[in-house]
Amino acid sequence: MTRKVRVRFAPSPTGALHIGGVRTALYNYLFARQHGGDMLLRIEDTDSTRFVPGAEEYIIEALQWLGIEIDEGIGAWSKKDGAKTHDLCGQYGDKGPYRQSERREIYHRYVNQLLESGNAYYAFDTPEELEAKRQEVPNFQYDAHTRGTMCNSLTLPQEEVDRRIKAGEKYVVRFKVEPDEDIHVNDLIRGEVVINSNIIDDKVLYKSADDLPTYHLANIVDDHLMEVSHVIRGEEWLPSAPLHVLLYRAFGWSDTMPEFAHLPLLLKPDGNGKLSKRDGDRLGFPVFPLEFHNQKDGTVSSGYRESGYFPEAVINFLALLGWHASGDQEMFSMDELIQQFSLERVSKSGAKFDYEKGRWFNHQYLQLRSDEELARLFMPVLEKKLDSSVYQNVNIEKVAQIIGLVKDRVNFVPELWEQACFFFEAPMEYDEKSLKKRWKEDSPKHLTELSELLSSVSDEDWTRKNLKEDGTTEWLLDTVVMPWIAEKEYGVGVVMNAFRICLVGAARGPHIWAITDILGKQETLRRIDTALRLI
RNA sequence: GGUGCUAUCGUCUAGUGGCCUAGGACAACGGCCUCUCACGCCGUAAACCCCGGUUCGAGUCCGGGUAGCACUACCA
Numbered sequence: 001m002t003r004k005v006r007v008r009f010a011p012s013p014t015g016a017l018h019i020g021g022v023r024t025a026l027y028n029y030l031f032a033r034q035h036g037g038d039m040l041l042r043i044e045d046t047d048s049t050r051f052v053p054g055a056e057e058y059i060i061e062a063l064q065w066l067g068i069e070i071d072e073g074i075g076a077w078s079k080k081d082g083a084k085t086h087d088l089c090g091q092y093g094d095k096g097p098y099r100q101s102e103r104r105e106i107y108h109r110y111v112n113q114l115l116e117s118g119n120a121y122y123a124f125d126t127p128e129e130l131e132a133k134r135q136e137v138p139n140f141q142y143d144a145h146t147r148g149t150m151c152n153s154l155t156l157p158q159e160e161v162d163r164r165i166k167a168g169e170k171y172v173v174r175f176k177v178e179p180d181e182d183i184h185v186n187d188l189i190r191g192e193v194v195i196n197s198n199i200i201d202d203k204v205l206y207k208s209a210d211d212l213p214t215y216h217l218a219n220i221v222d223d224h225l226m227e228v229s230h231v232i233r234g235e236e237w238l239p240s241a242p243l244h245v246l247l248y249r250a251f252g253w254s255d256t257m258p259e260f261a262h263l264p265l266l267l268k269p270d271g272n273g274k275l276s277k278r279d280g281d282r283l284g285f286p287v288f289p290l291e292f293h294n295q296k297d298g299t300v301s302s303g304y305r306e307s308g309y310f311p312e313a314v315i316n317f318l319a320l321l322g323w324h325a326s327g328d329q330e331m332f333s334m335d336e337l338i339q340q341f342s343l344e345r346v347s348k349s350g351a352k353f354d355y356e357k358g359r360w361f362n363h364q365y366l367q368l369r370s371d372e373e374l375a376r377l378f379m380p381v382l383e384k385k386l387d388s389s390v391y392q393n394v395n396i397e398k399v400a401q402i403i404g405l406v407k408d409r410v411n412f413v414p415e416l417w418e419q420a421c422f423f424f425e426a427p428m429e430y431d432e433k434s435l436k437k438r439w440k441e442d443s444p445k446h447l448t449e450l451s452e453l454l455s456s457v458s459d460e461d462w463t464r465k466n467l468k469e470d471g472t473t474e475w476l477l478d479t480v481v482m483p484w485i486a487e488k489e490y491g492v493g494v495v496m497n498a499f500r501i502c503l504v505g506a507a508r509g510p511h512i513w514a515i516t517d518i519l520g521k522q523e524t525l526r527r528i529d530t531a532l533r534l535i
Numbered sequence: 536g537g538u539g540c541u542a543u544c545g546u547c548u549a550g551u552g553g554c555c556u557a558g559g560a561c562a563a564c565g566g567c568c569u570c571u572c573a574c575g576c577c578g579u580a581a582a583c584c585c586c587g588g589u590u591c592g593a594g595u596c597c598g599g600g601u602a603g604c605a606c607u608a609c610c611a
Contacts, residue, residue, distance in 0.1 A: 012611050047610055127609065139536065141607085172609050190540070199538050199607080207609045215611050239539060239606040262540085265605070269546080272603060320560090324548055328559045347548075349541045350604060357547065357561045367574095409573040419573085438571075496570030508572035 003256075005037025006229045008073070009063075010219070012044045013055035016292035016301050017062050019353075020234065020266040020275060023318045027263060028232045029068045030319075030341040040226060041073040043099045046218050048210045053295045056089045062289040066311045067334055073098035095226045100218045107213040110221045110251070111173050111206045119250040120205060122161055123152040123174045141201045144179040173206040175216075175247065183242035188230075188261040188343045195242040203243060216240065220247040223258055231258045232343070235350075238262045261343050264322050265350040275353045277301060285355045289314065308412030310369075313362040321351045331364060363411040375400035377413045385417055386424060394424070402518060405510040419509075423518055426527055427505025430535060434507035438497035444532055446495045447502065451528045453484055454521070462521045475513035502531035 009025040011017060017025075032039040041063075045051055060075035070076040072093035091098045114120035123142075125133075129151070134140045147154055152174070153161045165171065181197040205217035213221075223231060241260055248257040266275045269283060280287035280302070291303035304314050312333065319337050320330070323346045332340070366374070375396050382399070383391050406419040457480060464476040485492055497507055503515055503524065516524045 010611090014611075044611065050610065123609090125609095130609085139607085141537095170609090174609095187540095193539070195539065201607080204609050209609070214609070219611090234605095235540070236605055236611090242539095264541080267604080274604080320547065322547090326549075328549080330560055347541095351548090352546060354546050354561065360561055363574095406573090408575080434571080491570095493570050498570095500571060504571085506572080507570090510571095510573090512570065 003229055004227075005032060005035035006040065006227055007032045007037065007232055008040040008042050008223070008226065008228050010042045010044045010222075010233075011059055012047065012050070013052060013059070014047070014050045015052050015055055015294060015296075016288040016290070016303075017055075017059045018275075018277075019287050019289065019304075019318070022062065022066065022289055022314075023266065023321065024232065024234055024263060025063060025068050026066070026315060026318055027323070027341070027343075027346070030337050031230065031232060031343065032071075033338040034341055037229070038071040039069065040093070040228070041070045041075050041098065042222060042226070043074050043101075044215060044218065045099060045101045046212045046215060048101070048212060054293070058290060058292055060088045065305055066289060066315055100222065101212065103218070103222070104211055106225070107206065107218060107221060111213065111217065114175070114205070114250060115173065117250065118176070120173050120175050121147075121153045122165070122171050123150065123202075123204075124156075124164055124169060124171050125151045126170070141199075142174065143177060143198070143201045147174075147176075147202055171208050172204045174202040175205050175243070175250070177202055177243070177246065183245055185241045185245055185260060187238070187241070188259055189346050190238075190262065190348055193238065193241070195239075197242070197246070200243050200246070216243060216247065220244055220251070220253075224248070224251070224253050224256065227256075228258050230261065232261045232263065235262045235265050261346070264347055266321065267350045267352045269353050269355055279353075283355065285358075287353075308414045309358075309362050310365045313358070313365040316365070317358045317361045321353070322347055331361075359411045366411065366413070367408060371400040371404040371407070372396075374403045374407060374413065374416070378403060378416050381414050381417055382424070385421070390424065398518065405514050405518075422504045422509065423515070426523070426530065427503075429505065430501055430531070431506035434497075434501055435535070438494075438501060438507050439535060440494055440498065442490075442494070443498035444535075446490060447498060447528050447532060449488075450481070450484075450495065450499060451525055453480065454525060457521065459521055463517050475517070477513050477516065499528070501535075502528045 007028040009021075009028050011021055011025075029039050031037075041060075043056060043059075056074065060070075063070065063075065073096070074089055074091050076090075076092040097103055111120065115122075130142070140146070142150065149155075156164075177197050177200045179198050182194050183197055185193045185195070187193055203216050204214050206213045212218075222228075241262070245257065248254050267273065268275055268279050275287060277287055286302040286304050286307050288301050288303050289305060291306040292301045293299075294301070305311075315334060315337070316332050319332060319341075323341065325332075325340050325345065329336075369377075378399060379394075379396065382394060386394070402420050402423045403416060406416065409419055410416055454477075457477065461476050461480075465473045466476055466479070467473055481495075482492070485495055496512060500507060500509065500512055500515075503509075503512070503519065509515060519527070
């Protein structure tokens with residue numbers, strides 16, 4: 001039986017979407033698209049105490065930015081015919097609602113089913129009592145061997161159970177796990193995993209305190225009802241997969257149980273352990289797609305988008321952290337990923353987060369963007385850096401031209417400023433190291449003469465380029481200045497570097513005639529003049 | 536502690552018993568280019584966790600160690 005591929009990404013709205021979660025979403029998306037299936041987004045908000053305002057919106061916006069499209073569920077409102085609402089978190093689909101907190105009645109029904117079939121029971125032990133038990137008995141586990149000593153519907157008379165429930169006493173419903181059974185889970189990435197039911201405790205499925213199920217129950221019920229065919233999630237879920245298999249069986253849904261694929265974890269770049277927000281702060285890189293202002297604890301987390309990353313670079317980078325095509329290809333568009341992705345080629349071991357490679361990917365994608373587009377993206381940076389009177393006169397075509405000269409040396413759009421600032425404002429000071437190395441005793445004399453020489457060049461010739469016999473071009477200014485240097489027997493490097501310092505403020509930057517071309521004759525001469533006075 | 540998963544250059548990884556004197560990419564280092572700094576190009580260094588077994592032959596299969604990670608909540 002081949003059934004329609006339907007996968008889900010099911011985050012909980014407890015804060016910004018972690019980059020590992022983004023990768024999980026990506027792999028789900030690639031798998032769905034490759035098989036012509038559906039990508040659902042379901043919000044798992046069964047822990048009312050951990051809800052963070054804005055987290056849902058954040059998740060939708062992040063996926064949108066990255067180009068991971070939702071077909072059904074939360075955030076799929078745009079799929080609606082003539083969608084009137086632009087509610088970011090609106091939902092679409094005939095298997096909703098897609099927010100677990102809105103599915104209470106559904107869960108009631110299935111909790112009762114388990115209760116009636118004898119697969120679950122009521123338990124009245126308070127959190128304090130359980131905590132005390134754990135203190136008293138090392139490695140205490142609520143299971144077949146201990147449930148008989150606890151306070152639940154298996155040990156209490158029926159009337160007592162009814163009385164407690166009627167009195168509004170807080171209770172939970174626990175899953176009754178039978179001991180001594182080897183449970184087989186087939187994982188698409190790892191193969192068969194076998195776990196004995198003895199090590200699984202009687203998991204809480206439902207808590208009356210907030211009238212909500214726990215993850216385990218909600219997850220199984222929803223995946224079944226939403227006809228999910230493949231569960232692709234992080235490796236941290238592998239230990240509870242056997243429990244899920246048991247739940248499917250208890251419901252009588254074994255035949256349509258989804259296939260499982262547990263993804264390797266994203267690890268810290270240094271040392272060991274899961275990648276966390278703290279690692280990003282400590283090592284200076286984002287671990288979230290977008291900047292996030294947590295209204296609950298007031299913290300602000302940096303994001304890839306705000307750091308100047310292109311979404312396609314983040315996608316490419318993430319895709320290769322745990323998955324690899326058979327060849328040596330490094331650059332993949334989303335379409336190529338959809339075509340080539342396969343769960344069989346996902347690695348089994350955790351991947352240390354190689355932030356440097358992320359930078360490299362962004363560099364590659366930045367080179368692919370046109371100068372005009374980069375200019376548009378760079379304008380806001382300029383607006384911030386420049387005096388408003390200066391910014392008013394900035395010409396975007398000129399910006400594009402400048403970007404064409406310097407883009408190959410940056411990884412991010414904001415870095416363009418460091419490479420191009422001298423095109424917009426004359427140097428205010430001169431780099432100490434450059435001066436020491438490149439400013440010679442004769443430099444003032446050279447520059448005075450050079451200034452005179454350049455003054456004699458007409459405005460028209462200033463920007464002229466000649467076509468040489470070999471097909472390359474050369475700046476006309478080159479044919480003016482080089483012979484002069486040769487005639488005077490000055491060193492080319494000595495003159496040109498001092499000249500460069502006048503224009504740039506340091507010994508760096510693109511070809512010098514490309515700079516003078518953009519600066520223009522007047523500004524060039526002015527900068528030489530200024531430098532001669534200041535240095 | 537228990538259970539499970541994993542194990543190739545510093546990092547991401549290729550490798551599905553002979554094509555492996557182990558390939559690619561990032562990072563590092565060196566050279567070239569050059570008026571400078573970059574980019575780019577070329578090159579160098581760098582790995583099969585250990586011990587057994589199977590086999591004519593093991594990075595690749597099996598067993599045992601070791602190590603790392605995950606899980607072990609009325610969190611997801």
